[in-house]
Amino acid sequence: TPYAYSIDIEKCTDPEGLVKVCRAGAIVLGEAEKTSEYDVGSIVLATGARTFDPALLEGYGYSVCSNVVTALDYETILSASGPTAGRLIRPSDGKQPRRIAWIQCVGSRSVKEPCLPYCSSACCMFALKEAMVTKERYQNDIETVIFYMDMRTSGKDYEQYLQRAVDEYGVRLVRSRPHTVEPAPGSDDLAISYLSAGDAMIRKELFDMVVLSTGFVVPEEFGDLAEKLGIEIDEHRFVKTGSFNPVASSRPGIYVCGLLESPKDIPETMVQASAAACMASGFLEMNEEPAGEENGVPPERDVTQEPPRVGVFVCECGNNIEGVIDVTGLVRYASSLPQVKESRTVGRGCSMESLELIRKTIVDKKLNRVVIGGCSPRTHETLFQDTIRKAGLNKYLVEMANVRDQNTWVHQGSPLAAMDKARDLIRMAVFSVALAHPLIEHVLPMNRNILVVGGGVAGMNSALSLADQGFRVYLVERSAQLGGIAGQIRKTLEGEDVKKYMADLIERTMHHANIQVLTRAMIVDHSGMPGLFKTGLQAGPQMFYRQITHGVTILATGAAPLRPAEYLLDEHEAVVTQLDLDRLLEDSPEKAKEWKSVVMIQCAGSRSPDNPTCSRVCCQSAIKNALRLLESNPDVQIHVLFRDMRTYGFQENYYREAREKGVLFFRYDEQEKPEVKADGAGVRVTFTDPVLGRKLAVAADCLALSTGMVPDEEGAEDLAMIFRLPRNSAGFFQEDHIKLRPVDLPVPGFFVAGTAHSPKTIRESIAQAQAAAGRAQTMLARNTINLGGSIARVDGKKCAACLICVRACPFGVPFINADGYSEIDPAKCHGCGVCAAACPAKAIQLMQYEDDQISAKLDGLLERIR
Incomplete structure (x- = not known):
């Protein structure tokens, strides 16, 4: 475990003393090295760097x-x-x-x-x-x-x-x-x-x-492991993979992720980890929920007849909390609150040691309600719910006081005020949780069909990854054919044939027995819960309506090539985008051989007030096309005007190659962009050289703009409204957590892949598609779906059948039943609470957030000023 201590035995002066003081008996001196042998069907390499x-x-x-x-x-x-x-x-x-x-x-x-x-x-x-x-x-x-x-x-x-x-x-x-x-x-x-x-x-x-x-x-010793495994590595000992198989090594059944594949950050590492798991399980043909062993969860203790015995656990969380407020004083204050029987600090509440301490304290002190004073329930509530469940309590008997995100992070400069607010948050949580009661969760059969929206490289790879494992996939594409932006690209930076790959990918998708492709199809409505979705669409030339029942949804709707209204684009035939140039070099190479001068301008339409994002692919596209130009026309002079050359990872090698082959790079400032004027059949580009400190002018036969990608605004906006999904400021779909859940969307059962998430290369889109398929598979492998207990319930005796809840519900769930009062289907309820807030008769209660709990929380808030 990463949280376990390690001992440098060579520096230890008294190893025998360590053995004596270790109560757990975890230190064993002189333990002999032993060799273990395992029969496995697949291997995932994640040894890092x-x-x-x-x-x-x-x-x-x-x-x-x-x-x-x-x-x-x-x-x-x-x-x-x-x-x-x-x-x-x-x-x-x-x-x-x-x-x-x-x-x-x-x-x-x-x-x-x-x-x-x-x-x-x-x-x-x-x-x-x-x-x-x-x-x-x-x-x-x-x-x-x-x-x-x-x-x-x-x-x-x-x-x-x-x-x-x-x-x-x-x-x-x-x-x-x-x-x-x-x-x-x-x-x-x-x-x-x-x-x-x-x-x-x-x-x-x-x-x-x-x-x-x-x-x-990558450590030198990995070379020995690679040799034993029989896989290829490059000159720097990174495992060799391909653009179209980003986590597959040269040996079938052995996959790689993280830094061992190439230098990368945490979000991309997490994506590759899920992708490698998906591909490994596909190699093993695993799509059923493993039987496994009993998970050791004890029977749920009946606490309904017990008076509240609240335990408060305050996380120190390092400087995040302890560095701002007096955690010990907060614990002491919590112990003075009514019905609190135990109050203590935990170092890092989310660590395994702290979770075990919480579980053991609940059992030993016979606690039946728990308050966690720490971070956000959005990221950690499930973890603490699982912990109290392992202690024999119903998972809904825990309340989190967000002392970090809502307090110490935002009031770092005011520790006294932050301490007062921390007391308020703890007091509110204690008052509320004392009224909490066990909730029953509904369990229904899982629908194991998948809806993939978008027929580009990401959508098709997600569909194939799942279909190859026996799942039924509905692939919905708005246009008349599959392919997306990748269908317009001819070569990768590494020289791999994208056109051939896409043709094969489309062929496999169209003829796969487990994939039904629906082109010219538009999503028009959506309802249901994770594992039990119903999505309506209009498909085909006649736009007939049909409804698809499915368990999960993968959004791979792609992005649109940006064509900014600057630098004479679409006004002069000599001005093209890098995507246009890529196509021209493949389809009309003779034209490029006639050019004597080519200028490329980076960040065209990007990294600006109107479009502040970096499109990630533009710099490598410029390098790719520059090298291809030099292959067909060695005498052409190429000038690249850039702000930052973002050739990350191994793309740096191609950037260096371009410089060595004579491509000239000039940096320009955002406040002083290049000027472009028509010059007969070509254009004249004027820019300031920061080294010389003066303006230069270049006559160009072709001006290639590195324009990047933007969301397909019309399609993305419609889908965001239908599926009720958030988007970021640029319009791309917003993942649930950039590092912890990089392909999960905030709505359970929804995943995102490819450029619908953000601009990325084909290699990265494929990895994310496989990751989304892997995350979907974790849901689909279960035979049942747990709907949770936080749903709305109607008291028929109070209901006046006024229809306010029917109109207020954003999901259209409430209806007036045969008995004349409102009814809410637990299988469809999203637990948003809109109906409970709108009901004038207070006939609807949202479980876990009932009126008496909210009132108690408000009483706790106002207690200090009474």
């Missing part, structure tokens, strides 16, 4: 200057469980730093030994995060500066994160790769020398600490 050792580099002072730390070291310093308990002090003298610098690409993006040529993908974002956390905690007391080459914030909403760091937090960005970090004479400070991009002058600045953003390296 380590960070580059900056001590191998001269010039940065790591391991020489104690105030030079790595990004992981800095995370440890900030951590509440770290050596300083979350206090930011510099190692040399224990003082709080005033100026901190981050240096990016340490050990990455360099062909000089011992550095690595690729980009590690995650470093820019974690440097921004660390700088922002520092500013959150210490405001203007600490200046944060990030030295970077290209700011590669290309993930979903990452560009907005970058803008927040600069505009709201005051993080300073310096475009430069520092040459050296040296000790400042007479102090523990550090001097950074760098070339200023603005005026090409060598500058030197002093900092109290320097943080090195080091990249990812």
